[in-house]
Amino acid sequence: MAENSYIELLHNLTTNLAIAVDQVKGGETKEKDGIEFHADDYWNRLGLVFKAIAHEATKLSLTFSSPPLPTAQECESLVTGVEKTTLALVSLYYRLPKSQGLRLRKSTQNAVVNVIQGIIDLAKAVEHNGCGSSEQLQSTGNVWNGADIFPQIPKDNREAVLKLICEAQGMATDALQEIQEAVDSGGIGDDLDELLGEDVGSDNENTWSDRDKTLLGPCLGLLKASKSLLKKTKDTVKKNACCNSEKIVTQLDDLADNIDRLSPAIDEFASSLYPPLHYQTLNENGKAVYQIHGTILDFIRKCEFVTENDQQWIDFLHKANQHNWDNINTHLNEVS
Incomplete structure (x- = not known):
């Protein structure tokens, strides 16, 4: 795969994820108050998506851990997987109604932004430093940590x-x-x-x-x-x-x-x-x-x-x- 091709794909990924972060920080919930909220189901689903984000980060990091570079098709598949999982995470965040509490939404928002920012940092590390850099390893670990703390974040x-x-x-x-x-x-x-x-x-x-x-x-x-x-x-x-x-x-x-x-x-x-x-x-x-x-x-x-x-x-x-x-x-x- 041409080096410029994967760099462009990763650059586009970080741009799209940065937009997602801005949406989470400034967006309003799509869930109308008054609709029954099933807390257990919501947090179970959100936890699964956090695990999926960590899995996508692991795939991305392993693929770029050492030469040879992935093919264009492999890289596009990786980027698509990250974007789809991030979209699912953002969509679930929007389903947390304000009636559950503004502080709960803020806490959840911070957790969501933190893990997406970790993916952004990982993609940037590969984009700017190539395969297997210390920055790449650190960013991968940050995504894992962001996903691992999900059980400890407030649920009400x-x-x-x-x-x-x-x-x-x-x-x-x-x-x-x-x-x-x-x-x-x-x-x-x-x-x-x-x-x-x-x-x-x-x-x-x-x-x-x-x-x-x-x-x-x-x-x-x-x-x-x-x-x-x-x-x-x-x-x-x-x-x-x-x-x-x-x-x-x-x-x-x-x-x-x-x-x-x-x-x-x-x-x-x-x-x-x-x-x-x-x-x-x-x-x-x-x-x-x-x-x-x-x-x-x-x-x-x-x-x-x-x-x-x-x-x-x-x-x-x-x-x-x-x-x-x-x-x-x-x-x-x-x-x-």
Whole structure:
């Protein structure tokens, strides 16, 4: 087979697959809400197509693993197989109705885009590097990994939102741990001493003043409230939420939107606690966290999946949130 022929075929393949990725990212579902959705059948079929994508990637990679190059007919057959399987994957994605949850659709979209992008990278690796390159092997492995994680991706909106909350909880835990370690070491200079071999620990830029230290307690308390809020929210969703009601599905999506706002707010607030402190920035970032806490707690209180027993921890965290914010304001007024 002429080299230019297979390069052209692979180039056309990557172009068509890139169009498919754009369609998945920007396209609307073709499935009308109100039509009965058979979840088990849907996810079983989608799982089979993911396996088929991995199989097509394996055939493509093996065919171009070493010379001789495939014939024009063989290459066209390979490309056709990849395109048909990708079309089946895109079509199935479109059959996931919005009524099943926006977060579920987003999670599924990411999985679909990831595996198609893996095929694109594989075809490009062969197109640009020829047979058996390290890029080809890596891209093949990426497609396999994208297909292998299918059993772990969320299959309903509850699972999708739980995954988001767990990720946010992990970030909040890391942020709190890092700032706590800095507090325990007295600042950020000790680590720099070891890295640079210099005595920078005495630099006021790298340590908290006595006034700063009075702020750290309630600020850490606000971060701990974030961690507790995410944990209790996760536990409540895991225990009580289900997706047999469109209202609960929508409430889970709305909760996820609020969690999306909280995560970067926690990160900004934690970053503003490192020395030297800029009180105005700390105040603005702390206020953002405090307000989002209140919004989430007020929202959760009204959710259908929240029980009377949950009201106790909601009330407690409301009080803790207000207490920490009041203390932050008190100390800020003292140092300003």
